[in-house]
Amino acid sequence: MKNSILNVWGVKQGVLLIGLLVAVAGCKKADDAVTPQSTTTSTNDNQTVDAWILDNMQTYYYWNDKIPANPDKTLAPSDFFNSILNTYNATTNPEGDRFSWIEESATDLTSSLSGESKTTGMEFALYLRASGSTDVIAQVLYVLPNSPAASAGLKRGDIITKVNGQGVTTTNYQSLLFDDSVTNYTFGLATVSNQSIVDSNVTKTVTATVFQANPVYLDSIYTVGSKKIGYLVYNQFVPAPNGSNGSEYDNQVDAVFAQFKAAGVNELVLDLRYNPGGYTSSSANLASLIGKGVDDSKLYFRENWNSTITPALQKQYGSDFFLQKFSTKAQNIGGNLNRLYVLTTDRTASASELIINGLRPYMTVNTIGTTTYGKNVGSITITDDTGKINWGMQPIVFRSYNSLGQSDYSAGFTPTVEVEEPITLYPLGDVRDALLNEALYQIAGTAASGRHSATAVRNPLPELGSSIQQKMRGGLMVKNIKISHP
Structure with a gap:
């Protein structure tokens, strides 16, 4: 069988290992890698991809005994993947899975696990502008040296209230700040005065690029x-x-x-x-x-x-x-x-x-x-290195x-x-x-x-999350080893 690349990431329920690139046969880069079975077809139709997903999940998934007996393999791959998870529920399944995920591009998945991504080069936290408000602010947590954000003069503590002329709100912050198709940003900044957020006329223009952190x-x-x-x-x-x-x-x-x-x-x-x-x-x-x-x-x-x-x-x-x-x-x-x-x-x-x-x-x-x-709990990155299937998944495995x-x-x-x-x-x-x-x-x-x-x-402001959690699904723990599919 062909080898695949697996990653292991940390998780919130247990310690999910952050899924960085894992190559089983002694790749010194992560921890352990597992080699899932490769498909022999040349298409990415739902049934082919779903069959590949199911085969590997039945072998490696930590909760493989919870996978449904007859899942619907006509579903889109992301929907199919989610349909077979042992989904966490605080009341009925508190030991369930909160951290497995799948991406349409295995290349993007493995790159991000090594710190390379399309980015402005800053990480930020999101808060409601005031308790009960629908307005949102993004506060810069840190800026990567030599990144576009650093070149634009952004720094830790800066507060963003507008993106490309639009005020950030609970209904648009996802599209304004996390849309991968957007490259050019003009950030409108605010200041803090007596624990209140005050808009300013200062703007910073940044172009996102592929950047290695x-x-x-x-x-x-x-x-x-x-x-x-x-x-x-x-x-x-x-x-x-x-x-x-x-x-x-x-x-x-x-x-x-x-x-x-x-x-x-x-x-x-x-x-x-x-x-x-x-x-x-x-x-x-x-x-x-x-x-x-x-x-x-x-x-x-x-x-x-x-x-x-x-x-x-x-x-x-x-x-x-x-x-x-x-x-x-x-x-x-x-x-x-x-x-x-x-x-x-x-x-x-x-x-x-x-x-x-x-x-x-x-x-x-x-x-x-x-x-x-x-x-x-830890996950591995599973990809198909034959190139037949483009998807990559990050299931919890230990x-x-x-x-x-x-x-x-x-x-x-x-x-x-x-x-x-x-x-x-x-x-x-x-x-x-x-x-x-x-x-x-x-x-x-x-x-x-x-x-x-x-x-x-x-900080008196209610927090909504952060760019770090958005990108990393909460946390990563990766094992680098290539394993032959039994």
């Missing part, structure tokens, strides 16, 4: 008294740019920790507030740089797949297929750490939550911010457990210290930033900026 966003070292505090903003678990079989981004993370070690860093703040997950291999790489007393003999996490595929995988690959060990890393700073601080929001998902859960057995992990997304057998965060990790991001945002890395400020206070017992963030005014 570097997930290693920012690193710093702060000295507070006797504390040397390392700080890393890491926005997606991606080992390398799209199209690369290397580990360029993982190597950058290694280099950051080499600097931390050389500087004598003895406290660490890991900023994952906007990280929806990614490749489990990159998650393991980062954890291996942080964990206290970890090496390649210690278990980071294990996977539980369905009862149909488990025996076949074990026979073909051995029991180690289901185990992700730490790596022995010369840049590891765990020997100087007694604890870890992780900055979190509800956009912290999947492979990010895997860091928290996987390191809990080895060191104290404190979280600062708001409750994480809650994704403890649940993850740490070395103590814990997988108890389907509702997210409640923060050790709760801090909400206010409506006025400081640059990431600025010690006045509410979450970082609190972390420095917890570590050193004094506010680095002279003002403790716990006194910050909370």
